[in-house]
């Protein structure tokens with residue numbers, strides 16, 4: 668569904684992505700692993716068209732994305748949940764959902780209702796200003812918003828960061844249900860979470876992909892997880 672080929676990205680004079688190649692299969696969760704600073708967020712941002720100095724190829728449903736502005740890439744059906752969630756704090760939960768629905772007139776309302784079912788906390792807090800939500804609730808809101816206004820692919824950056832174990836568990840359950848309806852590319856350092864919900868993986872190191880395959884193969888390969896992820 669998404670194919671990234673030889674992607675190179677510069678930020679100022681720094682050569683951050685140095686020929687990144689991988690693919691994302693439809694209907695699955697693909698996890699991008701790697702230590703801090705190897706280029707995972709830059710990869711997601713490059714897919715969304717935020718980095719001007721990007722070359723190589725990114726095809727989504729066989730259409731080239733490189734060179735397109737971010738709003739056009741989003742219109743093609745890709746939703747992005749950045750690490751800081753980028754939530755408009757002056758809106759309530761319900762208003763945030765309504766705003767997201769304006770981008771998806773056909774299915775938005777139906778998707779919003781499903782998100783309220785999936786996240787009862789958000790349903791209970793419909794009228795609450797989003798600035799008053801907990802970290803976990805904001806994460807649920809950001810994922811819901813991206814799901815409501817996009818159709819095909821969600822890029823989610825470190826959703827478990829800073830969440831309690833119980834919230835991580837809720838998030839895992841929710842992502843598995845969302846996967847039934849959409850495709851997910853997940854950046855995640857929580858190996859327990861990612862390896863339980865992911866179907867495929869790619870490992871980044873120093874601006875490149877160094878390994879990839881099915882998640883069950885990674886779980887059985889302690890040498891790789893130790894070398895690149897520091898897990899033994």
Ligand SMILES: Nc1ncnc2c1ncn2[C@@H]1O[C@H](COP(=O)(O)OP(=O)(O)OP(=O)(O)O)[C@@H](O)[C@H]1O
Nearest residue numbers: 678679681683701702703704705706707708709710
């Ligand atoms: N605006 C910037 N100016 C200069 N260098 C940057 C900028 N943004 C990111 N970088 C550098 O690019 C590299 C990749 O950063 P990126 O955020 O993509 O890594 P990451 O793998 O997502 O890391 P983390 O897991 O810590 O979020 C890092 O070395 C970082 O310092």
